[in-house]
Amino acid sequence: MIWQSIVGQLTKENSKFVYSVLRAGAKAQDFELAIEWLKEAGLIHKVTRIIKAGNPISACADFSDFKIHLNDVGLLCAMSELAPENFLRENELFAEFKGVISEQFILQQWVSQQFESYYWKPENAQSEVGFVVQKNNTIIPIEVKSSTN
Secondary structure, eight states: OHHHHHHHHHHHHSSSGGGTTTTTTHHHHHHHHHHHHHHHHHSSSEEEEEOOOOSSGGGEEEEEEEEOOOEEEHHHHTTTTOOTHHHSSOOOTTTHHHHHHHHHHHHHHHHHOOOOOOEEEOOOSSOOOOEEEETTTEEEOOOOOOOOO
């Protein structure tokens, strides 16, 4: 159920992982072992929310609030059943999903460099910073956009 919900959960406006999407009344304790298994198997990446940009960044994490990304942009595209021609021409229906693919690509780059990625969203806010990483003592916010502006 987790695996099959990933693409749908990433495409929501608020892509925070929500257990009740899997099954009505579902709770973290019902699925946390399965999520850990997928993570340890290298199939997913968990991107945890931070409540502030402090040092070390891991001390600012809210581990109950996270997003789940796949480990590979090609796998994301295959699971979403995107036709390859969507990449070659402008397609209105594809426009919203371009952001998900762009974020997936950037996350892969950070993971390949051995960076633990987080995201920042203030309490009760609609905006967020897509990724936040720490390099040495520097906190780096990264906002990913798929358009040209």
